[in-house]
Structures are given as C-alpha cells and as structure tokens.
Amino acid sequence: MDREILVEKLQGIVGKNGVFTRPADLLVYEYDGSVDGAVETATPSAVALPTTAEQIADIVILAREAGLPVVARGAGTGLSGGAVPQQGGIIISLTRMNRVLEIDREDRTALVEPGVINLELSEETLPHGFFFAPDPSSQKACTIGGNVAENSGGPHCLKYGVTTNHVLGLEIVLPDGRIVWTGGRSAGVSGYDLTGAMVGSEGMLGIVTKALVRLTPSPESTLVLLAPFADIESASHATSRIIAAGIVPAALEMMDNLTIQAVEPAYHAGYPMDAGAVLLIEIDGSTDDVRGTGVEIAALCVESGATEVRSATERAERDLLWKGRKMALGAMGRLAPNYYLHDTVVPRSKLPATLRRVEEISRDFDLPIANVFHAGDGNLHPLMLFDRRVNGSTERVLEASKEIITYCVDVGGALSGEHGIGTEKRGYMTLVYTADDLAAMAGLKNSFDPTGMFNPEKLFPKGYMCGEVRALRMQAMAQKLGIHAL
Amino acid sequence: MAVAIENDANILRLGGFSGPDIPEDDLLRACVHCGMCLSSCPTYRLTGQEMSSPRGRLWLMRAVADDRLELLDPLFDEQMYQCLNCRACEAVCPSGVHYGPLVEASRAQLEQHRPRSAQERALRRVGLDWLFADSGRLRLVVRMLRLAEKTGMTALARRTGLLKLLGMEDLQALTPEISRRPIVPGNERWLADPVSGERRHARLFNGCVMGTVFANTNRAAARVVARNGSDIDVPVEQQCCGALHVHAGMMEEARVLARRNIDAFERSGDDPIIVTAAGCGAALKEYGFLLKDDAAYAERAQRFSDRVRDFTEYLGERDLVPPSKPVPRTVTYQEPCHLVHAQRISRQPRDLMNAIPGLELVEMRESSLCCGSAGIYNIIREEMANELGDRKARHAMETPATEVITANPGCQMQVRASLRRNGSSARVRHIAELLDESYGGAKSKRAIIGRSEY
Amino acid sequence: MPSSADRVKNGQLTIDGVSATESAVPVDAQEMADVLAEAAALGKAVTPIGGGTALTLGNPPERVDVALSTERLAGIIDYEPTDLVLSVGAGARFGDVQAVLAEHGQRLPLDPPGAGDATIGGLIATGRWGPLRYSAGTLRDLLIGISVAHPSGTVSKAGGMVVKNVSGYDMPRLYLGSLGTLGVVVSANFKVLPRPRAEATVIASYDDLLAAFAAASQLRGGRDPIAALEALFLNSGWALATHIEGRDETVDAVARRIVSGAAGDVTRLDEQESAGWWSAYVDQQHLAQADNAVLVRCGVRPKETAALASTIIDEMSELAISVPYLAASPGLGTVVARLDLGGAGSQEGLAKVQGALLSLADSVTILAAPPSWKRGIDVWGRLPEGFDVMQALRQQFDPERTINPGRFAGFL
C-alpha cells in the first residue's frame, strides 16, 4: 500500500492527532525500558493512538491489507524488548485508553481499559477498600495491558499471585480484526481458557482492549519486619525456614550488602550498613494473625542468625523500610553508571547455592553484582554493575548473564519470572525447551495468528518460522510411524 | 554513537548542538529510558504520546546529539517548549537524571540558533528582558495596574497584553490580593521575638512577583520567621532570580541576574536566605550549576545556593513556636512543582499546616501534578495550561476544602483562575499567610521601615 | 477397582453407551505419544482414562476405539516439601497425593466432588473445582508446569518447578479444562500450600432465601478468613455453611461471632467433624446416573446468585420439574442442581430445560444426564466467544480429532 494512502486511512480511523508518521516522531517509539545492548532498537512505520476497540480493529484490518505487522504498546517499560517493533509496522499505543470503566464492590472486580496505570488502579479502588494485587516495581508507570501481556509480578505476588491470578476476562482484538471477549464475570464459561493463554502472551496473540480484573480487599493490618543477617547464606536459610514452616508472608524480599551500600546512604531506610544481607518481610491480615505470625517469623529469623529483628506497623515507618527496596534499582546509579539484570527463578531451596554461583561469576568476570530480589518466590534479580562507555563492558555483562542463566536453568529454574522473553531472551529459549515444546507454543500462536502479524520476532528463537513448526511436527510423526511420505 | 565534544576555540559541539550552553553528554546518557518518569509528567498525562514525555524528550536530545535529528526540526522545538519544566520527572527518576538543566540547555540552543516568531519574541523581550531584569520596573508596572483598576482602565491594560504576561489576566478576581505597597529592598526589617537561644538573622529574597503583587505574603512570611526567633530583612540591590530566563533558555541574561544577587547577599555572611516563591528558590539553589564555568563566581555561587531555604524548609529545620490562634477551616494543599520536585520539599508544608490548631488538611488527588502555571507557560501554551488548570481545579473541588494552599505565586494565580473558570469560589492562599494568621497576623508585629541591616 | 484394560476386555468400559474396543496402558510419556500418533494415523479415537470417575462428563463421544489408561504413570516424581512444589504423574490418585502432602502438613487446596479416586490428569482435563474455590481458587492457580503427549507423537512440556515463570506462553492453563482434546496430560507440577492450622464450620438455618443470602453477603463483604461459603436449599428453608480456616484463635473467634450472630438454628463443627461434613456435602454433587436424574451447574455474576437460585426454583416448578437438590455458592456465582424431569425425561425434555436455564444464567453445564437424552445437545451450553480460535487450536494440536472427539464444547 502506498504510504500516503496508509497515512490517510489511519487518520481516517483515529483522527489527525492520533497518528504519527514523520521520521522525527517515530524516533521515540523505537525503544522500551530494556537495556541498550541487550535489546536493539527498531523503528515503526507508523504509530496510532486509538481510543476505542473498534478503532483498533480497523487499524488491524488496515495493517493486514497493507501487509504490515502490528505491535501493541503500553507504557513501554517492558524489560525484554516486547514493545520494540522488530520488523517495523504499526505501533498501536494504548495510552489514550486509560479509563477505569467500572468498579464492582460487591463482586470485587474492576473493568478497565488497557492503558490504565497499575498503581492508579489501586489508588482508585483504595477508597472502596481494595487494591490491585500485582505490584511490579514499575507500577507507577506500567499499564494493565502491559501487565497482562507480560504476566507481571511484584513483591506481593508471593501471597497474592501474579497477574494471571487476577484476570477474569479480556476483550481482545484478534489478528483478523474481530473483537471478542474471553472469560468473564461468571464461573463455568465453556471451552478452552483463552484468557489464561492470553495472559503472558507478550502481545503476540491479541490486543487487549478491556480487562476485567479481580480486586483484593485491603488488609486490616500490615506489619513489616526487617531482619539483618551476617551473610546471604543465613538469610537464604531463614527464607527457606519461613516457607517450610507453612507461613505465607505477603512479601519476602532480600537485599545483599552491595545493595545496602547503594540504598542506605540514599534513602536512610535504616538498613545496617555492615549486614551481609537483610530480609524485608511483610505480613498482612487480621490484627491478631499478623501479630502472631510476626512473632513466629521473628523467632525463625533469630534462630537462623538474624542479628536483630525490627518491626514497623505505622504506614510512614513501613513505607520507609520499603522505600529502600523499591528504589534499589535506581540507587545502583550511585555505584555504577549502568546496570543490567536478569530475573531467573530457582527453586527456593537452591537459593544459597545459586547465590554462591552468582558470587563466583561476579569474581570471574570482575563485575560487581548486587542482589535484590523476591526471595520468597526464588525470583532472582542479579544486578550487574558496569559502565557502558568502557569498551567491551556490555559484551562482558552479556557473557556473565549467560553464565547466570545457564546455571539457574541447570538447577531446575526458569529463564524469567516476570519480565518475559521478548527479543532479549529468545536466544535462551532452547536452553529450557525442546523443539517439541516450542512446537506446542507455536501451535497456540498459529491458532490465534496464523500469519504471524502480531508482534513478530518475539519469544521464539531467531529463525524459528511458524511455518516450519507444522513441518517439524509432521516429520516427527512420520518418523514415529515409520512413514516416509506424508 | 556519541559524538565527542570538540573544544575548538571555545566552540563546543555535540552532534547538532553547538556554541555555549549545550546539553552535557554524560547527563544525557544517564537516562536508561526505563519510563518511570512517564506518569508524573503533566504533558504526557494529557497527550499520552511518547514525545511529550521526559524520556521521549531526552531521547530527542540524544538524537540531536547523535546527529539523527536536526536541532531545528519543528518537533524538537515544539517539545522543548511544550515541557513545563516542572521537574516532576527528576523527583521520580531512579537514575537521577538532571532533566531540568538538559531541557534548559536545549532551549538555550534553540534560542541561539532559531529565529522565533516576531510576536512571541516581542512579548518575551518586554517580559523577560525589560520587566523582570530590574525589580524597580516591575514595581512601577504593578502600581500602574492598581491605578488602572481604580480608574476603570483594566480593559486597556488587558489589551496591552501586560496582564496576560503577568498571569494576572483575571484582575477582577485578583485585585483584592494585590498588595497596596510593594516591598522595596532595604526598606523593611522585622525584629525577632525572644525565643530561647541566641538571636539569629535571616535574609528575605524578595522576588519580583512576590515583592510586588504579593508583597503582603512576603511580609506575612517575615513575621512568621521573626516570631520564630530570627531578625529578618530584605537586603538591597537584589534582583529577579532569573528563573524565567533559565526556563526560556536565556542563559546569559540569567547569569547577569545571578551575579548581581550573589553580590547583593554576600554582605550578610552565611545567614539563611529565605524564599517564599518555590520557583525562585529552585533557581537560586541552582546558581552553583548555572555559574559553574564562571571562574570568578563558580565557588561563590555554590556558597550562595547552599544558603537558600524555602520558607517552609527553613521552619522545618527548627522547633516551631506553636501557632496558637485556631483556624477552624478545611484546606487542601497544591504542591508547587518547584517545591516538591525541584527542591523535594513536600513533608514540611504539611507539617506546618498540621501544627495550626483547628485547621484540617484534606489531600486532593494528584496534589503534585503541575497546575499548568510553570513560569510563563500559561502564556505561551494557553490551551495545555488550561487543561492542566481544569484538572487541578476538579481535584481541588472534589475535596471539602474551602481554601487551596500553595507556596508559589505562579501556582496561586493559575489555580485561582482555574477555580473561577470552573465555578468555584474557594480562596487560594500562600502557606505563609495561613501561618501568619494563626500567629496573630499583621497586627501582632510591624516592620521597622527604612531600617534594613544590609 | 479393576484396571481399565480388564474393563475393556470385559466390554465394561462404556462411555455414554459407546464401548471401547482396545486398551493401551503406556509406561511412559513417549509410549503414550506413540499410542496417540498411531491412533491418529489410523483414524482411531482415543479416550484417556484416569480414575474413570468423570468419564461421562461432556458430550457423548462420537467414537471410542482406544481406552488409554494413565494408571502406570502414577508416581510422585518430585516433591520438595521445603519448596512447596510437587511433580506428579497424571495417573496418580488425588487422594493418595493429598495423603503424601498431609504427612508434611501441606495440601492442594482443592475439593471437587468425589475427587479421592480421581487422577491428577483427570482433574486437570476436567478443570473441576469444589467449594474451596471461594478462597483457594482452582487448579488454574496451582498448576505451575505440565507435560503433555500429543497425537503428533511428541511430548511437550511447559512451565517448571518454580512458582513464578513467564518463559514462553502459559501453556499449562491452555490444557487445563480442555478435556484432553489438545493432548493427554502425562505429568503435572503444582505449587502446594500449607494446611490450615485449624478449621471449623458453622451451619446456620434460615427460613427463606433472602435471609440466607443476606447473611452470605455480609460474610463476603468482611475480611474474615472464610474458606468456603455454600447455601443449601432444603425444602423447608435454607442452610448456610461457612467454612473457616486459619490460625486456631482466629478460627475460634470468627466461628463464635458467626454463631452468636445467627438468628435461627445454628451448629458449629470443629476439625474432623468439619472436614467430614464437607466431604459429605460435595458428594451430594455426584455425577449420578440414576434414572431421569440430571445434574446441572449454572453460573452468573456472584452478586446475582440469590436471584439465580430463586428463579431456577420458580422456573422449574413452572415446567413441572422437581428440584430434589440445589446448592449455591454465593461467592462464586454458581448453582448446582439435580433436576428430576419425571415423565418429561427425554432428549427434548433436556433440551427444553437447557434452554430455560440458558435464559437465566451466563453459563450452563449439564454435568450429568442419561446418555440418550444428551445426544445432539451440547452439554457445555452456549458456544463460547472466540470459538473459531478454539477450533483452530483443536486443529493445530489434534488435527485428526483423535482424542475425545465430539465431547468438548461445540462438539470439538
């Protein structure tokens, strides 16, 4: 399709101020929150900012006619290059669809547009006594649509579960331009769980235009404990013991000494500078339960070698203890100009060994690595600190990442706990998945998007063409049966 | 790729940037485009478009630095000036990017390289070069305005565009607040109430709008400071802070003003310099940065900046003499950008209000989102400023408050105008007036006229 | 219980009147996949058999050739009590798994009817739940990894043994509740949870529906640690059962409060008694095959449960159909009812009932009915939105419709 016609048609759908096609305008849509060097930038042919699902459907149909890929974009805070238009095409930016359409207090649900900002949904539902439980550290900026696409998590997912546990239904635009609802407000909807398949699908199956999400009642009481330990080992040990004791705290986070060195001078959260590691543990529930559980956890920490256990119940005190954790990534700027992190997950009992290995890798690569992570879930965030202006430093960081990832996979872990695969980690997919595993995923992709129009070049390893998948499976089947021609 | 900075015969160059005041490469590259700034940016909130976000603007600057975008591309110009420079992004940036100086340097670049529309230029010249470059002139204009009001010449004054320039278009609503007597530096001084400990001294930074239109607010602030145990006066020869010039990219003009202020205040040693306008305070605290390449002034500028205290910050640093007169009203607080974001002061004003007996402080939504005033922004980007103003008014009107408290003259005028436009008659006041009221007000303490120490 | 191979031999393995002619009992995943691939190539239909407790769930099969048993894939593969994760073969009995978990004070918080004999694979395939869904969700919230044998002759796995994982698409959720139509579950990994330290149940009687549901609403609106909340229709009135789980003191305090707040008859059951009561309660929701008995489940928005329950009762009485059993889950928006069609029992009769229910509820599933009545009716009710995507999925994963043909929603 002629470029001018495309532009004209797009403007016909979303209006003149809803389309960008000038090269200068497109510059700012070539990145997301991913780290330079780990994800290459790529420029779209056009950006559209629709305000309704119908407009999105029309854009999708237009893109199909024009033979262009479509990439959905929320706030662009993704850390795996999900919203970067690898093969150009039309970016559909959902930022102008940001209304909370309905809050149902009795059934504890909210119906929202995809561009609603995570934290603002919680703020809006707070007066009704609720919050939206998934709380990624980026919650101040990221959108519900992005959360759904990445199946995002956060510190409080230990108790409350990740995004998929809080999505009841979705309105989506399919690659053929139809608008359908998956799931819904009532239990027992028949057929396959398309909602479940959509969550975490990285914008490759459909574009979310509305989400029906579960709201969680705000707890009656909340307690935050801070437990410093002499070393990471004993902090990990305490973590295992808490989990094994059958206690499910609302959050259980660990920070190592390097992190404390960065955070404490910046925010004065009160973390002891000489601690090898601290655990930050939040418990919520009824006042009595919280008190009782708090005592138990404190005892377990002390038995595992905590030098003290401090507690905070007042909002301001709790916020201060949390501030150090929440701002940890940013505070790394005090230690080095750049950082890069992965978010592998290991079985919780493998935490001590994994952290030891991370330390070795840090030594081998002469690369400071700070650890600040969701210990309760075994979800690591090793932060490699470097200065990208130093020649070869980015490459060294990528090498070290590979070592860390490989180790985590070897001990039975996962590539990513919350940031997704995107383009960033697609090369690692074959570390965990066989061709048959990937073929099943391709089967899902093909069912929604047989021509590969939505967010191409993501998640599957490079060169893994969807067309090949069928052939591969046919071949496998033929082999099994000893049949040669199929 | 970064283009190395050439330092050839004092001509700096970074890709498409050249000449003095270019954005610093290191500052620029500190941004890792994580996007955490997005939701706090007023223009992004209104438009939802990436180029109208701090991250987007930094990326555009980087594109100019990398020679991927022309300095004079209309998008670059539009975005550098669409920014309110409210610095909300700086306060939330995990990487600590100094956004303000970067946008200011980019504007300086545009000022140097781009012909501006004649009308806009004229307006800016009158406003920034003539009016604000000398506080005497501003006092004169304000006197004329009062006269114009009395003699029914408001319409004429409005037509001249001067009212608009001063953000005082809605003069009718404003008139009762315009102070009868501007404060002339050197003329007024307040003596400390005896409070335990030694007698202290403080110096008031008068400011242009505060010293004229809102002179009585400055007096209220001075009385509160005096009640808290410090002599306070208004040193002579002080000038406009230059904030508006910096925001507009008129760096050289700003430096001239800065040097004069440094000279004026150096005589009073290390005494704290108290500021009642958040916008001025933020600019004064950045003199060190503004003059960092000026060998004669760099160090003195930093010393000056270190002395600067916002009025609420100053009070927050000492044990407050409890204000005693009950103020049985409900108020809400609008946080000036240059207080909460640029100076990171947000607890102190609330603590002060909570110390007033009988006063109830109710928070409004988005209290720290820019109201749209932003220096002269409401003049050059009227539409967006109005949208932000309406949003602010709506949030304030959702609360039961009968008064909106703030700490910056620009916000005060913008919020008032927005409230009126939206049909609210709530008062808008500076926090100093509220405190002063609870300390007994103007009758409790009079200034000694013509007796400034310096 | 005789093995399914024996049952096939004796012509006893009949699903909704269709008998299986062959059986296969693979010993590992690959063998399972081979059986499927061979059947696919030969155009045979396969029905996976787990515990055989819910074989009648779904539409009557178009064909059944091979009964594929998971009984030799029944081991616990990996269980790390300290990590609270479990990996188990599809053929493992749910009751056995729970017993192993209980030794470590842990459990899968799941209580579907008659589930003790059900297998893990069957539970995943049917995606069933019980009253505990109110607090603990369904298998959807517990399943963290899966291994599936496909008719392409391949075995694929997804997810893993960690509780948080976004490496690739969320395949486990796709397979859950798909009645085997995308592949046969070989093994599954779960996150398990600590057993509650204490439990109690309070059963309160009410004269009418409004009073019972008002009490339920109040409990739903509060913050008490309520594990399940069920309202049971007794012809004389209603009973509201509140299941409380948590720390001893809390459970005791909450139970006391509910007891003292109740206006009518009220009973409190603790620990063993409570557990026993609930297993008896769910057992009343058997997929019973008694003559003329139909078991249905209807779903609406939770806040409309009371209205649904009362309109079902009214509507059925208008159709002269008796409702010997009706239970509602006010927190889930579901009503399960046994309907006695009496003389009207027939295919048309069932179709009429389904039509009537569909006009009352968002979702209607006929859990059980005599096979001859079910013919031609889609027991899953309304065709779901996005059905053509579902068709495409079936086509991608099982192009020959080898597994359970015709049984799933829309006769997939």
Ligand SMILES: Cc1cc2nc3c(=O)[nH]c(=O)nc-3n(C[C@H](O)[C@H](O)[C@H](O)COP(=O)(O)OP(=O)(O)OC[C@H]3O[C@@H](n4cnc5c(N)ncnc54)[C@H](O)[C@@H]3O)c2cc1C
């Ligand atoms: C500082 C920082 C901290 C972070 N912390 C966390 C954390 O704690 N936990 C965590 O899980 N993540 C975290 N992230 C990652 C990121 O914020 C999340 O993945 C977030 O959910 C992305 O949301 P977004 O709106 O920015 O999406 P984008 O980055 O815009 O898009 C992400 C993906 O979602 C797709 N998408 C977006 N909207 C839609 C839609 N409406 N329909 C279909 N597809 C869509 C895009 O195509 C893309 O593939 C962090 C990121 C940063 C920068």
Ligand SMILES: Cc1cc2nc3c(=O)[nH]c(=O)nc-3n(C[C@H](O)[C@H](O)[C@H](O)COP(=O)(O)OP(=O)(O)OC[C@H]3O[C@@H](n4cnc5c(N)ncnc54)[C@H](O)[C@@H]3O)c2cc1C
């Ligand atoms: C007495 C009784 C009453 C019940 N009442 C209800 C009720 O009221 N509501 C309700 O929702 N549920 C009910 N159920 C269903 C029950 O709770 C479980 O969902 C059922 O246990 C499934 O497990 P199973 O091993 O018996 O499966 P089976 O009965 O063997 O199989 C069930 C279905 O799953 C397929 N399948 C089995 N194993 C696999 C595998 N490994 N991979 C793929 N597909 C497989 C089969 O082909 C079949 O279609 C009832 C069960 C019983 C015994």
